[in-house]
Amino acid sequence: MIAYILRRLFQSIVVMLVVGLVSFSLFRYVGDPVATMMGQEASVADRAELRERLGLDDPFFVQFANYLGRAASGNFGISYRLQQPVMELILSRLPATLELAFVSGILAFVVGVSFGVYTALNRSGMLSSSIMTLSLIGVSLPTFLIGILLIWLFAVELRWLPSFGRGETVRLGYWTTGFLTPSGRASLILPAITLGLYQMTLIMRLVRAEMLEVLRSDYIKFARARGLSNRAIHFGHALKNTMVPVVTIAGLQLGSIIAFAIITETVFQWPGVGALFINSVQFVDIPVMAAYLMLIALIFVVINLVVDLLYYAIDPRLRIEQSGARH
Amino acid sequence: MTEPVLSVRNLIVEFPTRRGVLRAIDDLSFDIAPGEVLGVVGESGAGKSLTGAAIIGLLEPPGRVAGGEIRLAGERIDNLSPERMRTIRGKRIGMIFQDPLTSLNPLYRIGDQLTETILTHEPISARAARDKALRLLEEVGIPAAETRLSAYPHQFSGGMRQRVVIALALAVDPQLVIADEPTTALDVSVQAQIIALLKRICADRGASVMLITHDMGVIAETADRVCVLYAGRLAEIGPVRDVVKRPQHPYASGLMAAIPSLAGDPDEKLAQIPGSMPRLGAIPRGCAFNPRCGYAFDRCRTERPDAYPAGASQAACFLHDAASALPPEVAGRAAEAGIQVARVPAEARP
Secondary structure, three states, rough: OHHHHHHHHHHHHHHHHHHHHHHHHHHOOOHHHHHHHHHOOOHHOOOOOHHHHHOOOOHHHHHHHHHHHHOOOOOOOOOOOOEHHHHHHHHHHHHHHHHHHHHHHHHHHHHHHHHHHHHHHOOHHHHHHHHHHHHHHHHHOOOOHHHHHHHHHHHHHHOOOOOOOOOOOOEEEEEEOOOOOOOHHHHHHHHHHHHHHHHHHHHHHHHHHHHHHHHHHHHHHHHHOOOHHHHHHHHHHHHHHHHHHHHHHHHHHHHHHOOOOHHHHEEEEEEEHHHHHHHHHHHOOHHHHHHHHHHHHHHHHHHHHHHHHHHHOOOOOOOOOOOOOOO | OOOOOOOEEEEEEEEEEEEEEEEEEEEEEEEEEOOOOEEEEEOOOHHHHHHHHHOOOOOOOOOOOEEEEEEEEOEEEEOOOOOHHHHOOOOOEEEEEHHHHHHHHOOHHHHHHHHHHHHHHHHOOOOHHHHHHHHHHHOOOOOOHHHHHOOOHOOOOOHHHHHHHHHHHHHOOOEEEEEEEEOOOOOHHHHHHHHHHHHHHHHOOHHHHHHHHOOOOHHHHHEEEEEEOOEEEEEEEEEHHHHHHOOHHHHHHHHHHHOOOOOOOOOOOOOOOOOOOOOOOHHHHOOOOOOOOOOOOOHHHOOOOEEEEEEEEOOOOHHHHOOOOOOOOHHHHHHOOOOOOOOHHHHHHO
């Protein structure tokens, strides 16, 4: 078990080093920072002097090592556009994105699993067919279109929910939360649905397919032959086996939810890191882009690690045999 | 005569398909007496497993019982509601499937699967159920049963898993156990142990067994009576010694002749029945076996035989019907092969 965790940790570190290299290359190959900072009138000597002072004439590996060292301690430099430390900027925007992703993730998982189980157990029902048809729409419509449609229907026509922003937020230390105010909660609904819809249909279709597969298996047949109740068979035996692959996919989808929040945040003017990233791209604000890249990679790696450990907890076959010899 | 534990009468199982209704079991009748082991043999697709599934009420849709009746200790069970049928499954009829490797849920501990089954059918405390589970594991010969209760299926070998499956099927003392090829997936040395265990544990409880298999060795050792199926119909049913040694239906006779013998000449070619079993939907008129039968005569091609008494057995074959106009040549050959034809015409007598 410990060896397994250590191995996975080592793999994670390797992945982060590679991402660090990519994000570092942004600085080296997307424009010359010295030219950006000095303006047109600077002399060649001034430039060389600044270059030396900033360590930009050091060998590649020295610069890379310095970059990684600073990144590891949370120092990603100063934003070209906003003249604020990048880490501070990201941390102030992160709660908005995480809250949005959290709510979408829960929504996608709960609704996706329930619908998936329902459609698997009632294969030929009217409701099942309707859900399956609607899910096709969820899979095939692009996120921004769904967002715009939702805004048009619920914000413009029905005027039930706000069309943009986060509403009022409450500050809890570093964290600003929209959960505690009515307008904050109302503002979360549309973006959360928009962001979670695709993942929801994906999870639903996956759960349905897996469950149908599991219901055909011998151990379910044997459970029926033992006279267990439908409830015990469907929600005990079948669901547990269905969830093994679903947890993996759902966990990885959480990473994509955070990463792809960019589009939803843009549509809903959501003040999260995704919107920050889009603005930074427009202004070629490389420190922010590089830090965002590292952050998303870190989130993916951590989620991957957690999912692998969860997988391990759910499926006893992966655990190391501890009691009794094999017969 | 005591009332049979299981009585199947004129059972018909059908599968509606787009091209019409396929009849997979056609007019099958047999009984199983209390404590009796009935072997059910036949080729793949003869309807052995379907019969088992129909009895326990687990036919896969669209398959359905389209006619006949199934009685368990006199009570009709083929028309019960799904909920009533569920209380009979496991409690009064236990079932063992072919592959022990896939019969157990890989994510549940053995002990939990046992106690779950016991608690479903018996109003006892979780503690008492656990004790019972422990006794069951000991009874089926799992060493260190106490610690094995908390083990997962993948920590057991195939043979051990089939022992656990037997414990599960017999957890609440059913009157009847349907064992659907319980040893096919196991290696030969383990097969004998599992069969011996199954026989002993059922005998201890007085449970009857319907043993579905195509291993004639297992049948000869275990069964009291044997029932031979062909294309979803009964070919022959009778005491195991008679059916194995003196088969009365030409198909049963062909089947027994095809069993290799250790004592025989190793270079000798194994006897085989020409042709193959017809597909459902292409079953010939008259007797289903007539195109492959060496003794077939006119009546076999037009009329369907009932089961007639044939020696100690019953055989669905016109050779055993006194009313058949049996060609003397056919009767002579059949008698030579040991088939006790109903009425040997005068010309064929020695």
